[in-house]
Amino acid sequence: MSMGAQKGPVIAVVGPSGVGKDSLMEGLRQADPGIKLMRRVITRAPEAGGEDYTPVTEAAFLDLAGKGAFALHWPAHGLHYGIPKEIESLRVGATAVLVNLSRGVLLEAQDAFDDFRILSVTARPEVLAARLAARGREDAAEVQRRLARAVKPLPAGLAEVHEIDNSGDLSAAVTTALRVLQPVRV
Numbered sequence: 797m798s799m800g801a802q803k804g805p806v807i808a809v810v811g812p813s814g815v816g817k818d819s820l821m822e823g824l825r826q827a828d829p830g831i832k833l834m835r836r837v838i839t840r841a842p843e844a845g846g847e848d849y850t851p852v853t854e855a856a857f858l859d860l861a862g863k864g865a866f867a868l869h870w871p872a873h874g875l876h877y878g879i880p881k882e883i884e885s886l887r888v889g890a891t892a893v894l895v896n897l898s899r900g901v902l903l904e905a906q907d908a909f910d911d912f913r914i915l916s917v918t919a920r921p922e923v924l925a926a927r928l929a930a931r932g933r934e935d936a937a938e939v940q941r942r943l944a945r946a947v948k949p950l951p952a953g954l955a956e957v958h959e960i961d962n963s964g965d966l967s968a969a970v971t972t973a974l975r976v977l978q979p980v981r982v
């Protein structure tokens with residue numbers, strides 16, 4: 797009897813703005829083609845750049861949410877973020893599916909997915925400030941707002957959290973994170 801294709805775990809990549817979540821996710825995807833990135837639906841302007849996301853208007857987003865299109869959705873930074881239910885089909889045959897989540901929805905996510913792990917990406921405060929300034933995606937006021945949010949702790953009650961310090965070279969953070977994602981080869 798052929799075994800059904802295995803489902804990879806959902807890996808939440810979380811941490812303060814500018815810590816390197818999207819960069820780490822892209823580095824992991826390049827390191828292992830079995831690692832898939834979940835494309836988010838965001839009410840962010842299409843030309844904002846950065847991650848590969850589906851831009852929608854707020855009206856379209858609320859309509860999708862009302863129809864139950866999202867496995868998870870949340871507001872942040874004056875935007876709306878949604879994770880389509882298609883994440884379950886992306887897991888089939890994948891080593892892992894990475895998704896950039898708000899720290900505020902992790903307990904909900906832990907209940908939503910049957911195999912769920914968290915990469916908590918950290919960096920020293922001065923590093924965060926320098927990276928946001930250099931990236932230039934947000935204006936100075938928004939950068940300050942995002943830095944103020946940096947100290948938000950993870951909620952209690954999370955089953956599996958792995959801290960990844962991305963204060964140094966991105967390649968070092970990718971190597972550390974790969975050890976979490978790839979089953980130990982015996």
Ligand SMILES: Nc1ncnc2c1ncn2[C@@H]1O[C@H](COP(=O)(O)OP(=O)(O)OP(=O)(O)O)[C@@H](O)[C@H]1O
Binds near residue numbers: 812820927928
């Ligand atoms: N290890 C690193 N060393 C140097 N620069 C880095 C490193 N990781 C990320 N960066 C840079 O820092 C900036 C922020 O990275 P990135 O956008 O991946 O962070 P993020 O956590 O996804 O931010 P946000 O949550 O705001 O989307 C980018 O310009 C990126 O190129």
Ligand SMILES: O=P(O)(O)OC[C@H]1O[C@H](OP(=O)(O)O)[C@H](O)[C@@H]1O
Binds near residue numbers: 872897
């Ligand atoms: O501070 P918290 O709630 O953890 O995250 C806030 C938001 O920042 C990140 O998105 P992005 O940085 O806008 O791509 C998260 O995915 C979340 O949507």
